[in-house]
Amino acid sequence: MALRELPFRTVSGLCREVRPAVHAVRPSLRRNASAGALQEVEDSSSFAVPPPSKDLVQNFDPIARSRLRRQGKKQLPASRYQYRPPKYYRGPLHPHQPPPASDPVSREFQPGPFSLPRLEQTYQSTIAADILTLTYQHYPPGYRPPKVENRLRQWSGDSPYFKNRPLRGPRGRGEELRLLNEPRTFRNVPKITKITVHSMVPEAQENSAYLHVAGMILQAVSNVRATAHKARHNVVGWGLREGKYVAVTSHMEREDAHHFLAKLVDVVLPRIKEWKGVPGSSGDGAGNMSFGLTPAQVTLFPEIEVNYDAYPPKMIPGMHITIHTDATNNKDARLLLQAIGLPFYGKLND
Amino acid sequence: MNAGHQTTRRLAAKAGKPICRSCRDTLSRNYASAAAVQTEDQVAQHIPPVAQTSPQTAYGVNAGVVLSRPPQITRDLHPFESAFFLYQRRLNERSALPFTRYFYYKDRTPADREWKRKIKQRLTPARDIGRYKGYGEEAWNDEVLVGAKESDFNWQVERLLEDAETTGAEDQPPGSSETTSSAVTQKKVEHEAVERPMSRITEADKKNDFKSLNRALQRTLYLLVKDKEGRWMFPQDRLQKETLKEAAHRVLEYSAGVNMNTWVVGNVPIGHYQQDYTKSLKTDAGLNELGLKTFFMKIRIMAGQANLKENQLGLKDFKWLAKEEIQKEVEQDYWRSIKNMLAERSVGAVAVQLAVASGVNVVTVCSAKNIDKVKALGVHAVFNYNPPSVTDGILSALKGIEYLGVADGISTADSAAGWTLVYKALGGRLSGVQPNPPGILEDAQGELLWADNTPSRDRDIGEAVRGR
Structure with a gap:
């Protein structure tokens, strides 16, 4: 496209129209209430004040200062000094609004991140660029993509209820709308979005200790609080009874996910004897890949090994690991995981 | 055809000079298709025009390799x-x-x-x-x-x-231990010494050994070679009857030897360099060769080391260099074509880079210690913001350049003081990152663009700014 050549030419084209504008406009066509108010309140910047002297900086002891201040005086209860955000959100018009979740006083505040994971750095510096090169599709100048016909069907008929009704899904049983595969650009290089660890322990219906052990193991391994799930239906074949707790999961994102994946690839999987890899049949066509670990393999996690005695050996569960990526097909997701270091075996599911 | 296309075409036409052939082809064809040829739209996919039957001019084609060693350790944190x-x-x-x-x-x-x-x-x-x-x-x-x-x-x-x-x-003193009350034999628990992690700075770093792959472990290193004429560049050779990937393997073998375990990333080149001759050459096929185009393939090195002993391309020397070290070695126009294919995490100064990339001459101020860094971004001139004579310096640097306006990335009273005099003298456009920059002139001429609402308007920028 001509756009490719354009940046320089755009500028030279635009430059012709630039001249000191004839119409002198007072820049504040639009006023923000906050900006005006701020100027009224703060007329001088804190940067104008000289920094404290070196002596003062070296001898500064916040604890001693606070003790000195409190000496001999009875303080009000702590709640008088502390701001507590409202317990409930009462809507946007309520005068007492909760602070954003990123504010440490907020009730929803969660600290973090605590580190810059190595895997994330590798992804940024190496993997992303390589995947972009590997999946690059060249379109010659002037190429226009073929028109995609509407994938959803119209409601045909003269029923008045068809008006404004959402379009029908694709024809056929079990047929669903697949994700669109957008052309690859530097903006949509697939990346890890989430990792789900899941462990199902039907024995927990009789003895809840199984569920506790599974939860502790998942928490230790994933650094995320585990949630327990009930069986939704009676399934005689699997011995499931409706309403009984049978499984635990935990979801990891960002830093936790990267640390978990790096640990898995560098520590746990290499120590498994005769591990073939992730089955090639894995993948749901939307960029998510799953595989499982047996109880014996779960014990290889360093967090479990460090206090292996704390877990009853017979109650250690296996687990399913699902790696969610924002790839839109199995092939791209597999490429990403292979670059990270997960091998695949057997027939590939494309 | 939509409004975007039309704007593009209008701008391209306004820019005056002829645009490249394939683009012009596309544009004029678009006119035609809009006017008459209705069948064009039914042909879902556009097939680009075939080259002329007897081309008079041509470019020689080279295959080059960008052999890189990815970072080995995590980077130092700021x-x-x-x-x-x-x-x-x-x-x-x-x-x-x-x-x-x-x-x-x-x-x-x-x-x-x-x-x-x-x-x-x-x-x-x-x-x-x-x-x-x-x-x-x-x-x-x-x-x-x-x-x-x-x-x-x-x-x-x-x-x-x-x-x-x-x-x-x-x-603790030996008597005061909490367990000594009884006659429990105080077994001395001795922990064995733990192995220290390896140093993040290697011997090669200390010696500044450019031939070693153990240098600069936090950076991506690229193989650069010195050719017959003494110019530093990526290994390259004339493309023969082979694919680019095969050519990449051959060029690597002919230049740096076989003692390397490498992986060619993908089948497509990651960039190209065009070298125009001052006088066109006549080739054997009767074509006028106007210059050379080098297409670069990306290769990663896994193990081994380059060895020029038996190279067949007449190379004299090699170095493993990080991105900013390459800039010092290669020629300026070579650097301009290769710098964007050497992937790197972007480190600040995005505005300057965007401006430079779109062909604007940037004159800027920064603190004394950052001057070299900013210069490396390709700005036209950079000044220390402290001395009072900075305004005169800026004005003299702007002489003979078409002047667009002022962009303020801070928009405080201090930063406004820096450009006020320049703006008074020249006028033009003004952009800031706050709606009402303090210290803005009453009689400011021109338009003020606000950047404060960009993140909410443009989804991509907004996501990047908010780190989602």
């Missing part, structure tokens, strides 16, 4: 990053549930006693955040003082090693 991480970890100590001691240490075991001794000394279960207690009266004191070492990476590593090596009883 002091702000490490301070931020330490602060977050201390906040975590305040909000996390207490450490479940009996889950990890059985009561009355040596490990348990050691734990108790150590927690008494450092007050917190975390071993590398310094002496800090997350619960109690003084939990608010979670910020480190000026000059404290706690956020330093090496300090944290030392604390972890110390924790692994000591029993916590070293500092």
Whole structure:
């Protein structure tokens, strides 16, 4: 496209129209209430004040200062000094609004991140660029993509209820709308979005200790609080009874996910004897890949090994690991995981 | 055809000089298709025009290889990053549930006693955040003082090693131990010495050995060779009857030898360099060769080392260089074509880079220590913002350049003072990052563009700014 050549030419084209504008406009066509108010309140910047002297900086002891201040005086209860955000959100018009979740006083505040994971750095510096090169599709100048016909069907008929009704899904049983595969650009290089660890322990219906052990193991391994799930239906074949707790999961994102994946690839999987890899049949066509670990393999996690005695050996569960990526097909997701270091075996599911 | 296309075409037409052939082809064809040819739209996919039957001019085609060694270790954290991480970890100590001691240490075991001794000394279960207690009266004191070492990476590593090596009883006088009351034989628990991590700075770093692959472990290194004429460039050779990938293998073998384990990333080139001859050459096929185009293939090195001993391309020397070191070695126009294919994390100064990339001459100010960095971004001129004569310098640098306006990336009273005089003298456009920059002139000529609402309007920029 001509756009490719354009940046320089755009500028030279635009430059012709630039001249000191004839119409002198007072820049504040639009006023923000906050900006005006701020100027009224703060007329001088804190940067104008000289920094404290070196002596003062070296001898500064916040604890001693606070003790000195409190000496001999009875303080009000702590709640008088502390701001507590409202317990409930009462809507946007309520005068007492909760602070954003990123504010440490907020009730929803969660600290973090605590580190810059190595895997994330590798992804940024190496993997992303390589995947972009590997999946690059060249379109010659002037190429226009073929028109995609509407994938959803119209409601045909003269029923008045068809008006404004959402379009029908694709024809056929079990047929669903697949994700669109957008052309690859530097903006949509697939990346890890989430990792789900899941462990199902039907024995927990009789003895809840199984569920506790599974939860502790998942928490230790994933650094995320585990949630327990009930069986939704009676399934005689699997011995499931409706309403009984049978499984635990935990979801990891960002830093936790990267640390978990790096640990898995560098520590746990290499120590498994005769591990073939992730089955090639894995993948749901939307960029998510799953595989499982047996109880014996779960014990290889360093967090479990460090206090292996704390877990009853017979109650250690296996687990399913699902790696969610924002790839839109199995092939791209597999490429990403292979670059990270997960091998695949057997027939590939494309 | 939509409005975007039309704008593009109008701009391209306005720019005056002829645009490249294939683009012009496309544009004129678009006109035609819009006017008459209705069948064109039914042909879903556009087939680009075939080249002329007897081309008179041509370019020679070279295959080049960009052989790179990816970073081997994590990068050094910026002091702000490490301070931020330490602060977050201390906040975590305040909000996390207490450490479940009996889950990890059985009561009355040596490990348990050691734990108790150590927690008494450092007050917190975390071993590398310094002496800090997350619960109690003084939990608010979670910020480190000026000059404290706690956020330093090496300090944290030392604390972890110390924790692994000591029993916590070293500092206590022998009589005062809590377990000596009975006649329990105080078994001396000795921890064995832990292996130190390897240094992040290697021998090659100290010697500045450009031939070594052990240098600059935090950076991506690229193989650069010196050709017959003494110019530094990526290995390259004339493309023969082969694919680019085969050519990449051959060029690498002919130049740097076979003693390397490499992987060619993909089948497509990652960039190209065009060299125009001053006088066109006549080739054997009767074509006028106007110049050379080199297409670069990306290769990663896994093991081995380059060896020029038996190279067949007449190369004299080689170096493994990081991106900014390449800039110093290669020629300016070569650098311009290759710099964007050497992938790197972007480090600030995005505005300047965007402006330079779109062909604008940037004249800017910065602090004294950053001048070299800003220069490397390709600005036209850069000044230290402190001396009072900076305005004159800027005005003289702007002489003979078509002037667009002022962009202020800070929009405070101080920063406004920097450009006010320039703006008074020249006028033009003005952009800031706050709606009402303090110190803005009453009689400011021109338009003010606000950047404050860009993140909410443009989804991509907004996501990038907010880090989602």
